[in-house]
Amino acid sequence: MASVLRTDSLTKVYGKNTVVDHVSMNIEQGDIYGLIGRNGAGKTTLMKMIGGVAAPTSGAYEFFGEKDNTKTLSRIGCLIESPSLYPELTVWENMMFYNKLLGITDKKNIDEILDYVGISEAKKKKTKQLSLGMKQRLGIGIALIGYPDMLILDEPINGLDPTGIVDIRKLLLKLNKEKGVTLLISSHILGELERLATRFGVIDRGVLVDEITYEELLEKTRKAVRIEGLDPRKVVVTLEEMKLNDYKVIDGGKVMVYCDTGLSGKINRALGEKGMYAESIGTVGQDLETYFVEKMGGGVQNA
Numbered sequence: 001m002a003s004v005l006r007t008d009s010l011t012k013v014y015g016k017n018t019v020v021d022h023v024s025m026n027i028e029q030g031d032i033y034g035l036i037g038r039n040g041a042g043k044t045t046l047m048k049m050i051g052g053v054a055a056p057t058s059g060a061y062e063f064f065g066e067k068d069n070t071k072t073l074s075r076i077g078c079l080i081e082s083p084s085l086y087p088e089l090t091v092w093e094n095m096m097f098y099n100k101l102l103g104i105t106d107k108k109n110i111d112e113i114l115d116y117v118g119i120s121e122a123k124k125k126k127t128k129q130l131s132l133g134m135k136q137r138l139g140i141g142i143a144l145i146g147y148p149d150m151l152i153l154d155e156p157i158n159g160l161d162p163t164g165i166v167d168i169r170k171l172l173l174k175l176n177k178e179k180g181v182t183l184l185i186s187s188h189i190l191g192e193l194e195r196l197a198t199r200f201g202v203i204d205r206g207v208l209v210d211e212i213t214y215e216e217l218l219e220k221t222r223k224a225v226r227i228e229g230l231d232p233r234k235v236v237v238t239l240e241e242m243k244l245n246d247y248k249v250i251d252g253g254k255v256m257v258y259c260d261t262g263l264s265g266k267i268n269r270a271l272g273e274k275g276m277y278a279e280s281i282g283t284v285g286q287d288l289e290t291y292f293v294e295k296m297g298g299g300v301q302n303a
């Protein structure tokens with residue numbers, strides 16, 4: 001897969017505080033990259049640097065393999081913190097304002113985008129009259145002006161009611177699937193990202209402590225009984241007899257049995273009956289939330 005964004009030791013220091021600390025992340029084409037971290041972890045600051053709003057103290061980043069970021073600016077759309085809307089202007093006029101900023105003279109894209117993000121009925125409303133959910137849609141609409149290949153969205157679901165959350169999630173998935181837009185989305189709430197992200201980055205006190213695909217995460221958090229210290233060839237014979245066919249031999253001899261972990265005692269007894277006494281037999285696999293909480297040193301919320 002082609003790389004869309006690569007950062008190299010990106011760092012931001014405010015006074016004596018290193019709020020983004022040597023972050024090297026990688027986002028590939030088509031990814032929905034969920035950046036998760038507690039409040040204050042450095043997500044917004046990282047996104048601001050990538051979005052060209054804040055200058056890095058050190059480090060670098062490149063979009064689409066291009067080091068000169070001025071060349072790729074038009075391919076990126078950003079919604080960082082709340083959208084800057086002019087309250088007395090209508091939805092359409094706000095879009096028009098940003099259109100002009102980007103030097104787009106054709107107005108056709110405005111109606112097209114408003115329709116796509118689902119707020120065309122409100123296009124004549126002043127933005128001060130909009131609900132939070134509609135403002136978010138408009139913010140995403142503004143970020144879509146110029147039809148970017150990548151969208152950077154800082155906490156796009158923050159503060160929305162449950163229906164609003166579902167709507168925005170559907171919109172983001174649609175953008176990704178139908179238009180092939182690569183997404184970088186931050187959140188401090190795991191529940192918002194776990195149904196969306198294809199790759200996760202975990203940030204804790206400015207440090208990217210983990211980067212993992214959804215598939216890798218499923219594999220890591222898969223429940224299993226782990227048997228150590230026995231000849232795996234003999235172990236698997238017993239497992240087959242017990243009709244436990246989903247197993248894997250790892251690290252030169254440990255046997256992982258993917259099954260209800262409550263079966264560990266039964267497996268142990270079955271092995272014992274054949275004179276095989278394991279050095280260790282235990283269970284592995286945590287739920288997603290526990291995995292992230294441990295990575296982040298506690299504090300992730302689920303909703």
Ligand code: ADP
Nearest residue numbers: 014015019037038039040041042043044045046
């Ligand atoms: P998050 O988005 O994960 O909640 P932020 O990037 O907003 O985190 O903030 C990370 C840290 O950087 C916080 O401790 C915050 O107070 C600090 N910070 C953010 N912006 C500034 C700034 N302009 N000046 C000084 N400190 C800042």
